[in-house]
Amino acid sequence: MELLVEVKGLRVVAQGDDGGETTIVKDVGFSLAKGEVLALIGESGSGKTTIALSLLGYARAGCRLAGGSIRVGDTQVLELDAAGLRRLRGRTVAYIAQSAAAAFNPSRRLMEQIIESALIHGVLTRQEAEARALQLFRELALPDPEHIGQRYPHQVSGGQLQRLMAAMALITDPTLVILDEPTTALDVTTQIEVLRVFKQVVRERGVTAIYVSHDLAVVAQMADRILVLNGGEVYENRRTERLLASARHPYTRSLLAAARPEPLTERGLPTVETAAPVLEVKDLVAGYGPSGADGLPRYRVLEGIDLRIAAGQALGVIGESGSGKSTLARVIAGLLPPAQGSVRLGGELLPPGLEGRTREQFRRVQLVYQNADTALNPAHSVERILTRPLETYHAFDKATRQHKVRELLDRVQLPASLASRRPGELSGGQKQRVNLARALAAEPELILCDEVTSALDTVVGAAILDLLVELRRELGLAYLFISHDISTVRSLCDEVLVLYAGQPVELGTPATLQHPPLHPYTELLTASVPALRQGWLEEQPVRTLLPLASSAPASGRLCSFLQRCPVRREGRCDRVPPRPQTLAGGNRILCHHDGETLQRLQGGAVLHSQGVRA
Numbered sequence: 153m154e155l156l157v158e159v160k161g162l163r164v165v166a167q168g169d170d171g172g173e174t175t176i177v178k179d180v181g182f183s184l185a186k187g188e189v190l191a192l193i194g195e196s197g198s199g200k201t202t203i204a205l206s207l208l209g210y211a212r213a214g215c216r217l218a219g220g221s222i223r224v225g226d227t228q229v230l231e232l233d234a235a236g237l238r239r240l241r242g243r244t245v246a247y248i249a250q251s252a253a254a255a256f257n258p259s260r261r262l263m264e265q266i267i268e269s270a271l272i273h274g275v276l277t278r279q280e281a282e283a284r285a286l287q288l289f290r291e292l293a294l295p296d297p298e299h300i301g302q303r304y305p306h307q308v309s310g311g312q313l314q315r316l317m318a319a320m321a322l323i324t325d326p327t328l329v330i331l332d333e334p335t336t337a338l339d340v341t342t343q344i345e346v347l348r349v350f351k352q353v354v355r356e357r358g359v360t361a362i363y364v365s366h367d368l369a370v371v372a373q374m375a376d377r378i379l380v381l382n383g384g385e386v387y388e389n390r391r392t393e394r395l396l397a398s399a400r401h402p403y404t405r406s407l408l409a410a411a412r413p414e415p416l417t418e419r420g421l422p423t424v425e426t427a428a429p430v431l432e433v434k435d436l437v438a439g440y441g442p443s444g445a446d447g448l449p450r451y452r453v454l455e456g457i458d459l460r461i462a463a464g465q466a467l468g469v470i471g472e473s474g475s476g477k478s479t480l481a482r483v484i485a486g487l488l489p490p491a492q493g494s495v496r497l498g499g500e501l502l503p504p505g506l507e508g509r510t511r512e513q514f515r516r517v518q519l520v521y522q523n524a525d526t527a528l529n530p531a532h533s534v535e536r537i538l539t540r541p542l543e544t545y546h547a548f549d550k551a552t553r554q555h556k557v558r559e560l561l562d563r564v565q566l567p568a569s570l571a572s573r574r575p576g577e578l579s580g581g582q583k584q585r586v587n588l589a590r591a592l593a594a595e596p597e598l599i600l601c602d603e604v605t606s607a608l609d610t611v612v613g614a615a616i617l618d619l620l621v622e623l624r625r626e627l628g629l630a631y632l633f634i635s636h637d638i639s640t641v642r643s644l645c646d647e648v649l650v651l652y653a654g655q656p657v658e659l660g661t662p663a664t665l666q667h668p669p670l671h672p673y674t675e676l677l678t679a680s681v682p683a684l685r686q687g688w689l690e691e692q693p694v695r696t697l698l699p700l701a702s703s704a705p706a707s708g709r710l711c712s713f714l715q716r717c718p719v720r721r722e723g724r725c726d727r728v729p730p731r732p733q734t735l736a737g738g739n740r741i742l743c744h745h746d747g748e749t750l751q752r753l754q755g756g757a758v759l760h761s762q763g764v765r766a
Contacts, residue, residue, distance in 0.1 A: 191375035246321035263301030413643035436493035468641030518591035524583035581612035653712035660739035669750035
């Protein structure tokens with residue numbers, strides 16, 4: 153077996169403000185054979201990306217490669233001078249970043265950027281580079297491969313841009329490719345298609361790769377071996393199938409457990425009396441732009457939204473990016489006035505915007521944002537951040553406020569010693585707990601959770617989810633929980649609302665959303681969540697887009713899922729708006745098909761559908 157990559161005794165150190173150095177990667181060693189894919193798994197701060205970048209001979213500002221050796225092919229990476237490193241990067245070792253949008257220059261056409269490294273390293277002429285790029289576009293299943301290179305980055309979808317970044321990395325035929333969380337920023341329906349083409353190209357071209365991720369289910373589809381990291385140390389380095397079947401280290405077992413969130417039905421929450429709702433939304437329409445003749449906004453982000461949440465209950469809202477999830481939270485919080493419909497809190501009609509709402513109404517509904525980095529003021533201490541809502545909503549004296557701050561930190565399972573720190577001194581999970589504690593300081597009845605775990609690692613996200621369940625148990629809080637991860641929603645919520653392009657296409661319970669019949673879009677979402685086992689990706693059908701009917705639609709808004717639906721009925725779905733119906737299992741869907749038809753289609757033949765954004 154030819155070892156193409158060998159890392160021995162790798163040490164990386166970081167310099168502190170006091171001039172002292174801390175070792176952040178501790179004597180790490182591993183090897184890769186030609187054509188092998190090795191996954192680096194672990195939480196934030198475990199050293200995954202630091203190790204991956206070291207294979208490019210690169211260390212972040214304030215860090216340095218302090219020891220060990222790295223061999224890629226015949227090249228000793230740590231012995232290279234600046235000119236040698238320039239020859240290595242993009243030629244011998246290529247890098248695919250997490251955010252393709254940030255990696256592309258928005259002012260240059262895609263083809264120019266994709267062939268750039270081949271021209272810089274002199275491995276191809278311009279004509280040869282463009283021909284190879286076109287070949288890669290076809291292999292990566294990009295639409296209109298002959299012309300997509302003439303577009304600008306903003307003119308393609310996120311999934312397409314991620315695949316174009318893979319073409320950029322592969323065009324020089326590198327010895328090693330590093331994939332750093334390449335699908336983390338993608339919707340689950342887009343992720344499966346990107347994973348499929350990545351795996352196909354890697355296998356067909358015999359690419360040797362390092363795949364950085366915190367998602368074990370994704371890694372199970374891509375990697376031959378898994379290296380488990382924590383605190384810069386290697387805990388396990390084993391074949392994927394063996395590690396998934398019998399993890400040896402307790403930390404690896406904790407990663408596997410976090411990848412399978414405990415269902416709500418097994419958490420032992422008390423039964424909630426569904427009396428008067430805390431929140432009730434009826435016939436909601438919201439959007440942006442000037443109003444048309446009907447008085448509604450030109451760009452409708454939400455339409456026909458009806459929902460109800462009782463005290464102590466949790467409603468999950470799922471859907472892809474752009475489905476209207478965050479806009480719904482903004483309307484309920486008063487940040488965006490609705491164009492039509494009503495929002496009631498405890499039976500009381502809420503004014504549409506911020507200006508008409510009272511301080512008490514603000515107190516009762518709190519919003520927790522996805523990204524705590526931007527939600528928390530970096531110049532303020534944790535104590536000041538938590539004191540602000542205590543001052544705003546409660547007439548506490550100074551001593552009581554200080555006691556409440558300690559109480560809030562304890563409630564979100566943080567030590568009181570963190571009160572004097574600023575957000576920049578906290579981990580991602582700690583910042584999200586402070587973000588949650590700030591909402592709790594108002595003593596609300598309803599918390600709007602907008603993707604509060606999606607920016608976190610699996611283990612940290614699972615801990616935040618456990619905390620939300622515990623707070624619900626202790627305080628009787630109601631949640632509107634927004635997510636694109638259906639397994640997370642199943643672990644917290646009593647009901648689930650599925651949004652697609654602003655329309656509520658299905659409302660059901662976590663149990664009823666596990667089995668057919670389902671709305672075709674819900675089926676697509678549930679079928680796109682990777683299973684924690686090898687071979688799952690190969691079992692999934694290649695999803696194809698059916699042609700559109702050319703007939704003109706009838707008046708009224710047609711099904712928002714029409715263009716992607718694999719079971720649409722020509723002459724009906726493209727002419728008549730669907731009406732809500734209740735299936736035998738209790739789910740309420742917006743579809744022309746009845747439950748028996750959907751059961752037959754989904755229980756037998758697998759639905760073949762394709763996300764146009766993929």
